[in-house]
Amino acid sequence: MTALYAVFGNPIKHSRSPQLHQAFARQLGESLRYETRQPPVDDFAGGFRAFVEQEQGLGGNVTVPFKEDALRLADVVSERARQAGAVNTLIVGKDGRLYGDNTDGIGLVRDLDRQGISLEGKRVLVLGAGGAVRGILGPFLDRHPAVLMIANRTAAKAQALAELFAEQGNVSGGGYDDVTGQWDVVLNGTSASLSGALPPLPVDCLADGAVAYDMVYGAEPTPFMAWASEHGATAVDGLGMLVEQAAEAYLLWRNKRPDTATIHAEMRASLT
Numbered sequence: 001m002t003a004l005y006a007v008f009g010n011p012i013k014h015s016r017s018p019q020l021h022q023a024f025a026r027q028l029g030e031s032l033r034y035e036t037r038q039p040p041v042d043d044f045a046g047g048f049r050a051f052v053e054q055e056q057g058l059g060g061n062v063t064v065p066f067k068e069d070a071l072r073l074a075d076v077v078s079e080r081a082r083q084a085g086a087v088n089t090l091i092v093g094k095d096g097r098l099y100g101d102n103t104d105g106i107g108l109v110r111d112l113d114r115q116g117i118s119l120e121g122k123r124v125l126v127l128g129a130g131g132a133v134r135g136i137l138g139p140f141l142d143r144h145p146a147v148l149m150i151a152n153r154t155a156a157k158a159q160a161l162a163e164l165f166a167e168q169g170n171v172s173g174g175g176y177d178d179v180t181g182q183w184d185v186v187l188n189g190t191s192a193s194l195s196g197a198l199p200p201l202p203v204d205c206l207a208d209g210a211v212a213y214d215m216v217y218g219a220e221p222t223p224f225m226a227w228a229s230e231h232g233a234t235a236v237d238g239l240g241m242l243v244e245q246a247a248e249a250y251l252l253w254r255n256k257r258p259d260t261a262t263i264h265a266e267m268r269a270s271l272t
């Protein structure tokens with residue numbers, strides 16, 4: 001029987017994951033099915049169990065709004081997923097147990113590596129304090145920025161997140177009004193771009209040669225990317241992160257790593 005995987009989300013219709021995983025399988029000469037599944041928002045566990053028990057699914061990717069449900073459902077959770085507070089990859093083990101992992105953070109830093117963007121010794125500003133940001137802070141801090149500030153509309157959430165990661169580096173949290181000085185790398189981990197909004201950043205917060213990375217992607221630059229470009233920064237979207245987190249998930253399931261070099265261009269070309 002052909003190995004079956006799926007991405008779970010609600011909504012899920014516009015997910016690029018099937019296209020990506022099918023490209024990986026093609027490249028590696030493997031035969032697998034990768035589909036979408038949309039359980040009701042209040043029953044991720046039921047939906048995933050049915051996928052495993054009735055369809056013999058071997059693993060799943062998990063996206064909004066189910067990443068925390070997936071963390072609760074997994075029998076064994078990796079350290080990085082525990083730290084992220086979320087699972088984006090579920091693996092049905094040969095021992096019958098369900099393993100939960102999170103490849104979002106490693107996907108993001110691999111995309112930065114690929115694009116020659118270093119965090120080492122840099123001043124890094126992270127916007128937002130929701131699940132998306134929590135998911136990437138561990139791998140970000142592993143790259144040894146000189147300082148990392150989390151800025152959020154609701155400052156208390158940024159402060160709480162900074163405390164959670166305080167042991168791993170020089171991390172602080174605050175509101176946008178607390179953002180002072182210039183920053184080498186600014187990561188937009190808010191959902192503002194999805195509603196066409198721009199986080200209220202001070203106009204002079206970008207250092208010379210700054211990189212502005214939006215975790216959101218699309219055919220057009222996001223408001224944050226447009227703003228950053230206007231102010232002289234290099235603006236990057238999150239499509240590369242999507243590709244890299246998927247490649248890491250593929251590795252977990254299949255024990256083979258796809259070569260993403262050609263896939264990035266393929267995905268970019270398919271965005272309309």
Ligand code: ATR
Nearest residue numbers: 128129130131132133152153154190191192197199
């Ligand atoms: P996700 O899982 O994508 O992180 P979330 O947990 O709902 O989603 O978090 C969304 C984040 O985007 C929050 O940090 C939110 O700020 P608040 O905590 O202050 O609500 C941020 N956000 C959403 N819309 C925004 C906007 N227009 N400007 C600035 N920040 C915004």
